[in-house]
Amino acid sequence: MAINKQLKQKMYVPMFLAVLLAVFCSTALYADQVRTGIVQQSLGRDFGILVGDVIEHYYIVQVPAEYSLTPASLPPNGELDYWLLLLDSDYELISESAGLRQYRLHFTFQTFYAPLDVRALATPPLTVSFNAGVKTEQLTIPAWNFTMSPLKEIAPRGVAKDSNQNAFMKADLPPSTIPTRDLQQQIWILAITLLVLAILWLSLKGYLFALTRSPFQQAYHQVKKLRKHPNDESAFNQALQSVHRAFNRLAGHALFAHQTDQFIDKHKEFSGYQDQIDSFYQLSTEALYSEQKVASEKDFDQLLKLCKQLAGAEKLALKKS
């Protein structure tokens, strides 16, 4: 028995050594050949998916270190099926250690399947390639099975109760309102302040009174201001411009010398001043187009007189009407 026990003990030692060697060898072999595959995945809920839902899948895959992902092998965005859309696919290298690389793959799908009852469906398998020089390794992302649920019941009660087709539809959600009660008071105060300031500015600048004046009254005041600079060549041109503006405003369009007859036909109140109007246009032509006129105070006076006469005629016509 003792001999037998000794013999057994002698046999155990080489067996233990053989097992140790085998374990060591297999570990070394494994270190040389890292297996390409999915090491982790996050696929989300595989039930209760509704039409229009966005499905996001994350995979962490590993490959031997010399392999790198071929970006062109990622499935292109677009329709995978008549009901399934691949919205996006991207990748990221998340770790790189001796002998091993890990990538995170991210696929975003959107389903447009509208089932009438709970329906089992599956995303198609997708293939991604990794290459190391001329060597290529392919990894298949397996199909993902899930069930889709309907949005509405098959036979809505609304149909049975009445023939109103709207019964199929759910009632509109009431719009969510933003409380503005507190702001209203501030807005009113701001608006009134701005209005008062605008009126104040218009009246200080004289524009408020100008609005109530006739075009020729306005021109009269502008010419009167410009008359204070008779030696300034541009002052007379500006004065002419003011009177032209008055004519244009009243005519409703740009009025020129050859159109004065039509203007007077329309505005009979000025028919007594045809000669004065014609001589104004003549004066304007000499000063602005022929550039042969040196303006004098007399010319300013002519403009002032014309503006006064025409403003008076306009006022009279308004009173009569």
Next chain:
Amino acid sequence: MSNVAENSENLLTDWHQKAITLQKNINQTILGQEHIIDLMVVSIFCRGHILLEGDVGVGKTTLLRATAESLGGNFERIEGTIDLMPHDLVYYTHIANDGKPAVSEGPLLKHGENLSIFFFNEINRARPQVHSLLLRVMAERSVSAFNKTFFFPHLQVFADRNRIEKDETFELPAAARDRFMMELHIKQPTAEAQLKELMFNTRYYDADKLIDSADKAVLPFHQLNDIAVAIQSYIHSSDTIQDYGLHLCQALRKPQDYGIQISDIDTEKLVLGGMGPRGISYLARSARAHAWLNQRNSVTPEDFHAVIRAISKHRIFINPVYNYNGEAIIEELISGVLNTIPSP
């Protein structure tokens, strides 16, 4: 005033009389087209080419013939046909008196530098190949043939086309239309008296006799180029009128920038192109010539108003969406521009 300025003023005064004579002479032959004749005279004194467009039988050809005869100089005429080729304008082949085949100079080259008017009748019946030869003749007043270049310094091209008939016709390309200084639209007179005159006065029955009855060569045509230059340098254009002219052209190109509104039209998308540098230069030149014909020394807005339609209408290219009523829309656009842009 210096002697040179005085001489040029006297010369232009003499020529003004001649221009009036020319105008009267054409008006005696053609009834009820005073405005068109005014514009033609403007164009003659700018040395610009003219394209007449109008209905059938309104007197386009007679008007152009009468103008050509009144101007004097050598006059050539060709009919636009579908089989007309560019070489038909340059040379023709025939059997000479000695019985041998011969090549002779065609209508363009026959008179050399003395060619004054080249009248192209029914221009839209000719093919685009002929239009392209005409492009060079009009723009450069020269043509290359027989290994040399022929120049026509006094040449003015008059062309007409029928606006009703469109079968077997070739629309003039934009580039060819742009080379015509003016495109004039002839309508029949509307005054009853004038229509009765045209109807019953035997004088208007025979166009050849009618043209023969008018005075011929009332102007020394070979001096027209110099006079045209003198007019352009003598007539003054102030800064104010220059601004006005420029804004008119810009408003025709970009009406939306000037707030021009046309009913049912999106003015932002209306104009595709037009009134390029050649067009705006023609507008200024014709405004100066118009001022001179009206005995003024400076250009006024009235001058632009008188010529702008004839100068710009065929140069404005609108979005094809609006082609269904293109002519009326362009007319409305021009009116809108004239009514909106003030001066000063």
